Structure formats: structure tokens, C-alpha cells
Amino acid sequence: MMKFKNQYLALLITLIVMVVASCKKNNGFNEIVSKDMTKPDVITNIKIENFNGGANITYDLPNSPNVLYVLAKYKINDRTVRETKSSYYSDTVIVNGFAKEQEYEVELHTVSRANVKSDPVYVKVNPKTPVYKVVSPTLQLVPDFGGINVKAKNTLKKEVGIIFLAFNSQTQQMEVVDQFFTKAENIDYSIRGYASTAKNFEVYVTDQWGNLSDTLRANLT
Template sequence: MKNSIYLIFIVSVLVSLAACKKMETYNDPASSDMTKPGVVTNIKVDNFNGGAYITYSLPNSKNLLYVLAQYKINGVTTRETKSSYYSDSIMVDGFAKKQGYDVTLYAVSRAEVKSDPVTVKVNPDTPPYLLLKPTINAEADFGGIKITGTNPLKNNLGIILLNVGDNNTSDVIDQHYGKTEIFDYSVRGYAPVAKKIGYYVTDNFGNISDTTYKTVTPFFETLLDRGKFFQYRLPSDGIIAYGWDLPYLWDGKTDGNSNGWHTAPGGAMPAIATFGLGISAKLSRFILWERPDGSDKFAYGHGNPKVFSIWGSDVAVPRDAQLPLSAPVGTVIGDWINMGNYNYPNPPSGLAPVAHTTADNDFVKAGVSFNFPLTNPKVRYIRLSVSTTWSNGTFAHAMEMAFYGDPK
């Protein structure tokens, strides 16, 4: 028995030593064959915005490992792209302009021996960051600056906003990156005084567009006094449930341990809540605090609004109206006008709603801001109309709402 245990021990040691020997040599060349590979042939180029696909025939070299492309994207920065010997094409991208560029191709062996170079000319079309730049518009918004632009190819691009001082010095005040087709956001926190700004576009490759300068004067904006809000119940409003009455929607409490607004299950959708602002104001935006995780995982679930609309009225005593599940912004039904249609954002983690993370829940707890169109009229009454919740149920709930605008 002892001899058997000793034999097993010796075998284990030998296996471990062999494994260590393999680990020590894993960086050695994959081949000792130093033969130079042949060159790629039958080269064809298919250009696209900011880059090109290059197809070719591989050399008849037994030790071929990959094809290497070397090129300058802006006259200074050199990029390298590799494609394995299983493929007959390679992509080169990141070019700064619509013009011709030289790309040098090498076939590379398993021993890292390069073939003779082959140079091919590519002529990429206008890079995505230069497609976005001329579409950008920076205009005055409530308490700040509204930025819009179109990114037709949905590339990951960044709009950089600059503050320009009296002596023409500039510093970055905002960086907004995204790969959506439409850029539409606001940079806030500025007084209603003239402000000189600049903006440019950049991409993942370090390319930078020219800078546009202009002067904008933000509109006045203030947080409306929630102490003036009042319940204005209409017949088509959702029936309140569990003691979560409407005034809790503006009591300043946003945590999951407090009450909010809650309608009864089994009600008709949309689930509606109607209340007065206590003042007539041109609204700029609002913040919605949905119900965060608590005793259960409420965030991105239960009756939290997923698709909803805001309707408003400036009539002194607005009448009830049956609101539809959806309607275009600006639609007028009786005394009410559709002021905006909204989709609550998906979990920032990118995970499915049911699998959201602690950070996703923190996002919910912080509240989400939504903009009103600048063309909206002044209103003194609000209807929150929830057409779809995260659970696709027949009830809705929310913790808190706050509204910003100009009551003058």
C-alpha cells in the first residue's frame, strides 16, 4: 500500500515538472521554419466610410499564420490590423479624411517572418465623425444648452462641448459619447446670460473635427415648488390602491421605504394620475423616480412605468378626457395636449431587466430626467398617463415627480 502511494506521488511530481516546462516555453516561436512567406495577390479594395475591406489570395506557404496591414490614418498615427490565415480579407479603418491612403500588406509566418511588402491604395469615404459634425446644432435650452445631431451609421462618437473665455481660452465642460442614430441631450446648470461655446466631434481613433463657435443665452429655469401641487381627480384616473395616494407623488420622498402613487390591479390602461401645479408655467423637463428594489425587486418590474406620456392643460378647470394608449406629441383631446411621449431607459448594465444589478437599482433611485419639447405651451395641470409597465400589468406606480420650467 505504501509503495503504491509513493509511486502515485512520483508520477504526480513528474507530471507537474512537465507542465512547468511547457509553461516556461509557451512564448517560444510557434515554428522554427524561418522561410519567408510569399506575398498576397489578386488584391481588391471595397471602400466604406472611414475605411476599406481588402480581399486577396493567400500565398502557398505552409507556415503562414496571418496577414498584417500597416497604415497611417491621419499622417501621424500608425495602425496595424491582423487577419488570420483562415480569412481572405482584412479591414482597415480609422482614416481621418476622404482621400487616398497607402496600406502595406505582409504575409507573416508562424515564426513571425514577414513576406515582402505589398502596397495597395484605399480611398475611404467620408469618416463617420465628419458626417455627424455638420448636422450638430447647439441652441439655448432651459438652464443650459441643447445639443442635437445625426449619426446615420451609428458609430461610437463623442461631441465635446467647450466653454470659451474672454481671452479665447477654452476648457471642456461636457463630453457626450454614444452610438445612437440621433444625439439629443441638454447640458444644464447655467444662468440666463450670454455664453460663448465651442464644439467638435471625435471618434475612437483620436480623429478630431474642426471646432464651431457660437454664443447662446440659456432660458431661465427653476424647480417648481412641489408644495403648491394638488390632487385633481378626474373620472378616468386610476383607482388608488394600498394607501399609496396621489399626493405622495410630490412629498419629496424617493426611497423604496416610503409610499408613492399606486393604482389598483385590474384597472384599464393607460393608468392615469391628474394633478395641478399651483401655477401656470412653461415646463422644460421633469424627473421621475420609479420604485426601487426593496423587500422585492421592484426596479424594472411590477408597476413601474416603461412607456408613458405627459399631458397638460392651461384651462382653469379642465374637463376629463379619455386618453389613448398613444398619440403624437401635440395631439389635443378636449382640454388636454400631449406634451411628450417617453420610454424609461433600460438598465445601464445592459442586462435584462429581471437580472438588473445593484448599480442599475442605484440608477433608478437617483431619478431619471426627461425633456419637454421647447414648443410646448404653458400649462397648470398635468396628467401622467402610463400605457405600459415593466411587468405589462394592469396597474402602475411611481415614487416621486419633480418639474422644472419658467413660471414667469
């Protein structure tokens, strides 16, 4: 019995040592909370790679174990400001959701484990034509049996939303009657349940950031 107790005690001590060692390890590099309120240095050697609707921003992190992530802040249109983060494990932050093919300013900060921001670094990105704007010019509305059919080309195979509207004779307004998101290259979608009488329909393209294309309108039977 005494031998069993000694073995049990030895095992218990071993487990305690392992737990303490584990706690010490977690309080090291991966610890989020820090009392070090030193302002971190900025990122350097910044490079931009533009793509449709966004850009990859690569950089060198400052040589500091206190850096937790890189923060990017930017406007994607006239009403929306976005923030994206990239951990210290990465050398790239992705900015996306831009509404147009034009120049945008991005504000970059390194952020410490004590949530202290570095001085800002400003860069310019020039995203290519956003995906929803690539799809929009290819929209087609045609009559279908008991309804309408929309066709479009999504050559980039990125997710877009197709929004249908129809005229409501009771409210005397155009109202959303159907919507769906897809990554399909060849969009071919029908909505049915309409009488064989002339009716006003509309369709437009959106994306996950709420950007909206111009509206295609048609009066179909």
C-alpha cells in the same frame, strides 16, 4: 487491492498518453513559435471594398502552413500610423480610422510563425467620408433650460464622440466641460448648470481614432 492498483495504473497510463497526444497536436498547425526562417510568399488576388472611414481588403493567402497572419500598415492622418492584423483563418484585413475621403496607401505583409515578414505589397484604398465628418455638418447648438443642447444626425449609427467646450472666465480660455460617445441615430444631449447670461460655447465631433471635426461655435444665453 491488487486489482484496484492495476486499474489505477491503467487509468494513469491512459491519462499520460492523452496528455502526450494533446501536446503533439498543439505543436502542429497552431504553434506560434517556429524555427523556419523562410520568408513567406505574398498575398495575391487582392480586392478592395471601401466604406465610410475605411476599407475591407480581401486576398488569397500563400499555400504555406507557416503563415500566421497578415499585417496591414497605413497612415490615417498626418500624425498617426496604424497597424492591423488578420489571422490565417481569415481572408480579410480591415483598415479604418482614415481622417478624410481620399486615396491612401496600405502596406501589406504576410508574417510567418517565426515572425518573418514577406516582401511588401502596396495597395490603394479610397475610404468614403468618415463617420465623424458625416455627423459634423448636422451639429446644432441651442439654448436649453440652465444650459445648452446639442442635436445632430448620425445616420450611419456608428460610434462618434461629442465634445463640449465653454469659456472659463478665470483662465480666459475655452475648456472641455463635457464629452460622450454614442451610436444613436438622433443625437440630443444637454448640459446644464449655467447662469442665464451670454456665454461662449463650442462643440465638435471626434472618433475612436482621434480624428477631429471642425468646431461649431455659438454665444448663447
